[in-house]
Amino acid sequence: MKTRMEHDLIGDKEIPNEVYYGVQTARAQENFHITGVLLSQFPTFIESLAKVKKATALANYNLGTLEENKKNAICSACDEIIAGSLHDQFVVDMIQGGAGTSINMNANEVIANRALEILGHEKGEYQYLHPNNDVNKSQSTNDSYPTAFRIALFEKIYELIDSMNILRKAFSNKADEFKDVVKMGRTQLQDAVPMTLGQEFHSFATMIEEDIQRLVDAQQLVREMNLGATAIGTGINSHPAYAHEVELRLQEVTGRPFVTAKDLVEATQDTGAYVQISGVLKRVATKISKICNDLRLLSSGPRTGFNEINLPAMQPGSSIMPGKVNPVIPEVVNQVAFQVIGTDVTITMASEGGQLQLNVFEPVIAYNLFNSINMMKNAFETLAEKCVVGITANEERCKDLVLHSIGLVTALNPYIGYENSTNVAKEALDSGRSVYDIVLEKKLLTKEELDDIIKPENMIKPRERK
Incomplete structure (x- = not known):
């Protein structure tokens, strides 16, 4: 294996010649064997890092601080990464010390080495284009990493909203299908009053619809960037017009309405937006888990439970009990919800742990927010496609429970x-x-009166007494 020699503050290090990352990434590989989950597994984050680097190259060129040939090469390399190339070169563990410096340098080195090739040079010939001097110009990890994180988070929330809409629509369709199926409503697991199965499923759709709006609201919090802050928010080592210029270029590159924070010192240390988003994710997970609990209860049995609905049979349910089919899809969504709810504590403590002008714990926040969103997205689509769309109603069972319920009174x-x-x-x-x-035996009502009162359409909505 051919190698090239690179050096940094710590000293010299041999790097395999075929890789695009450099010495600082290689050191991070050695130092951080933590989760085994690498940056390469989060393509949206990688693409967002490339968008930040492209926007900064354009801004620096427009301000006269970066040569045109370097700008063109950096932008071309970034475009390739945005299109999905070289993602396997992002090899740093998602959780690492250094406030994200290893991830930032992984991006700087990959972009620099690909840009060198575009310029006709060999990897590692940094005298022609340097990871720090050129790709990282006018930046610090402390503004480029959080900005890329927020861009990625903004996009991931769209993905989650899409999956929630799939699930909402599935419940809404079932609400229409079950609109005439009368059943017994329950409070505290005791008979309450009649309703329709359609009303029950419509309530599930409404719960999800409300939480989609909460996500849309929370998403707006990450539109505010601290790019231009450099180290702590003072903008040291950048052009006086850089913050405004890079804001415009970032909007151009992303096609999104990202804006520069009014107070960059505050924005560099404040991670409150992540706590807010995590709280909304916890809210969503809690409510979807409650819906899954209801689906498991309503389908319980089939002979000794509620047995009001049938969930699609997805797989045998027992290694010892023949014929048993379990509600495996709601069960797995419950477990995803538990994970997301627990993760909210990690994100909260990581945000609280920030000190002075920087929060160094953004890597664990990013790792957990991305994981939560990915799991929820997959879980909600699974719930919709492998469970909700195939639910059927046991109409006679529902009707019989109403007629024999004490709640009818x-x-x-x-x-x-x-x-x-x-x-x-x-x-x-x-x-x-x-x-x-x-009631008939005691002559409290005539049969005609009683039959009119207990008509399904008269028991499921307000009615003026005759």
């Missing part, structure tokens, strides 16, 4: 009074007889 309360309703309910509980039969 609630619908009679305005007509026979609370005391009579209580007595009917108690007798039905003690005797095992139906509310319907006892």
Whole structure:
């Protein structure tokens, strides 16, 4: 294997000649065997790093601080990365010390070495184009890394919203399908009052729709960038007009409305936006998990549970109990929710752990936010496609439970009074007889009156008493 010699503050190091990363990336490879999850597994983040580097090259050129040939080579290298090339060269563990310096340098070195090739030079010939002097010009890790992180997070939230819309639509379609299926509503796992299965599924769709809006709101928080802050927000080592110019070039490169923070010192140390987004992810996960709990309850049985709906049978459920089919899709989504909820604590503590002008713990925040979004996206699409779209209703079972429920007496309360309703309910509980039969026996209502009151369409919405 041919090698090239590179050097940094620590000293000289041999680097395999075929790789595009350099000495600082190689040191990070040696130092950070933490998760085994590499930057290469997060393509959106890699593309966002390249977008930042392209925007800064354009800004520096426009301000006269970067030569045209270097600008062109850097931009060409970035375009290749944005298009999906060289992602295997991003080899740093997602969690590392140094506030993201290793990831920033991984990007700088890969872009520099590819740009050198474009210019007709060999990798490592940094006298012609340097990772720090040229690719990282007018930047620090402390502004380029957070900016790339926010760009990637902005895009990943769109992906999550898309998956939530798939799930919302699946529940909405089922709500239409089940609109005439009358069933018993329950509170505290006890019979309450009648409703339709369509109303129940429509409520699931509405819960998701509300949380999509919360995500849209939270997404706006990461539009604010600290690019131009350099080390701590003072803009040292950059042109006086650089912050404004790079803002315009970043909008041009990304096609998104990213803006420069008004106070770059504040923006460099503040990670509150990540806490807010993590909190919204926790909210989404909590509510979807609750829906999955409901699906498991409603499908429980089939002989000794609610058995109001049937979930698609996806795989055998037991190695010892023949014929058993488990609700495996809601179960796996529950577990994703537990992971996301726990991750919120990590993100909160990492944000709180920042000190003075910088929070060095953004790598663990990025790792966990990206992981949470990826898992949720996959889980929601799985829930929609492998579960919700295939749910069927057991209409007769639902109807039978309504007619034999003590909760039916609630619908009679305005007509026979609370005391009579209580007595009917108690007798039905003690005797095992139906509310319907006892009301007729006691002559509290005529059969015609009773049948009109308990018509499905009269029990599932407000009704003016005749």
